[in-house]
Amino acid sequence: MTTWSVPRRPCRAFGLLLLVILSFLVLRRLDWHHMLSPWRRRRQSGLHTQGQNFMLEDSTFWIFGGSVHYFRVPKAYWRDRLLKMKACGLNTLTTYVPWNLHEPQRGTFDFSGNLDLEAFVLMAAEIGLWVVLRPGPYICSEVDLGGLPSWLLQDSGMRLRTTYKGFTEAVDLYFDHLMSRVVPLQYKHGGPIIAMQVENEYGSYNKDPAYMPYIKKALEDRGIVELLLTSDNKEGLSKGIVEGVLATINLQSQHELESLSTFLSSVQGVQPKMVMEYWTGWFDSWGGPHNILDSSDVLKTVSAIIDAGSSINLYMFHGGTNFGFINGAMHFHEYKSDVTSYDYDAVLTEAGDYTAKYTKLRELFGSISDVPLPAPPELLPKTVYEPLKPALYLSLWDALQFLGEPTKSEKPINMENLPINNGSGQSFGYTLYETTIDSSGVLSGLVRDRGQVFVNTASVGFLDYERRKIVIPLIQGYTVLRILVENRGRVNYGDAIDDQRKGLIGNIYLNNSPLRNFRIYSLDMKKSFFKRLSSSAWSPLPEAPTLPAFFLGALSVDFSPLDTFMKLEGWEKGVAFVNGQNLGRYWDVGPQETLYLPGAWLDQGINQVLVFEERMAGPVIQFTDTPHLGSNRYLN
Structure with missing residues (x-):
């Protein structure tokens, strides 16, 4: 290969040297350090503790957080809910990460669509919210098995939430995948995640003293470098402390605040205080009432928490919906499963509407903020669609041949x-x-x-x-x-x-x-289940259908689709689907009487409505613009 060489000219070399010297002098005069983007210049120490204060870099920082679970809110509405959070005066989003939804089959991961965790976290950053991530592996959250995948129970000797080999091997593989997504979203990497929670309320379980140190190490070994927190209620606080991890508390009553704060001070000295979960309402169970917490009580307790010098996270800011079959249950004296709605009597309703709590808390946080709060977004309109009568029917017994x-x-x-x-x-x-x-x-x-x-x-x-x-x-x-x-x-x-x-x-x-x-x-x-049902299998709805059965109808939407609520009056118990989306269970024992149907899941034109009914089919399926969640019971 021929090599070309160009003789160097002294004048050119001198000119280059002069240019370098001049450039150095100019940059020195301009202070090149301040020309770097702020996140590169300042993101060094992240969120940390200094005495009784949180510090973000070298500034005192208060966490005013709110919980919204991406998996309980249609992806099309994430921005709406987060903008409403920002407009309420909050600065931090908290969310759980449900292992059972992200790894539905062992070794098969799903972070698409409504489970796109990274998109949710980045959207929070775009809106101007920091993020505290709560990745479990156990999350509670009123979801099935506390967010743990059911395939773990194939092992007859399984001991969940311990260092049992079968459990930790599964956690390790899940964390390998999850943390590869999470690490780049941390504050010190330019992302919005300022803190990470280690497991969830383990002090109340406390079956293996080696377990929490294992989870802490599992996070750190995979590149988690932000502040680590634990979260415990009054039953578990004394047993949930982990060395090198800041303990936080969960509560609803103002009366618990002083005693729990005093205990924290006694075990971890002078550290920032945080209520990781202030319960703004409560979840409901089938056959029970709809639980309500008065907005004046909420305002008083939130004010008291802040006046006590504590950061706070509102659990829930927006509850959303247990779409599909994801709801959990409680079983102490008797088994009680959770309803489909996760309205929670939260700061925003299940459909994202404002409440008296929102108005009062926005005024409170606005009085604290040193800048004016953004205007709250307009509400998403609701509508009443015409009732529909199912036209086609397929008994469960006739469906079996297609499965x-x-x-x-x-x-x-x-x-x-x-x-x-x-x-x-x-x-x-x-x-x-x-x-x-x-x-x-x-x-x-x-x-x-x-x-x-x-x-x-x-x-x-x-x-x-x-x-x-x-x-x-x-x-x-x-x-x-x-x-x-x-x-x-x-x-x-x-x-x-x-x-x-x-x-x-x-x-x-x-x-x-x-x-x-x-x-x-x-x-x-699942969607694959219904694809197996042949179109020729359906028959016109008889006068006396054999149950259990599937019922099929068409909802016509003439204009741009809007949110609505499905009401199955006269039906007894089953599950409803619209355009393949599982809206969740209904049951006439209450308290919940309507199912939230997001307009984002409807199409202009014809929409498929499918109901699986176990016992008794009603004459029509109704739609209303107002949710009916049952008779209220005020929490004390």
């Missing part, structure tokens, strides 16, 4: 251990168990959570937590016994989380003899 071969097993298999979904079992929905019997008698067994029992296609009653036996009527010859079992929500808080397998648990007995040879159908009701 593929069932799992065949000598003995019953619980949902989590079904050999489906690439070996990850079934997480949500219903499971149908079929076998053959040739006599009447007493049927008994452990059903989780609710099993409707059929002889052929005739319903003869239920098995659940309260009813463990049922009489099977006199029959002739061989008869198909069917048990349709619903997972109503795995417990998300307390000591019972290891015992949350669903379906038929162990043997089911007829006259004390175990039944055998089952056909088991997974009715998870």
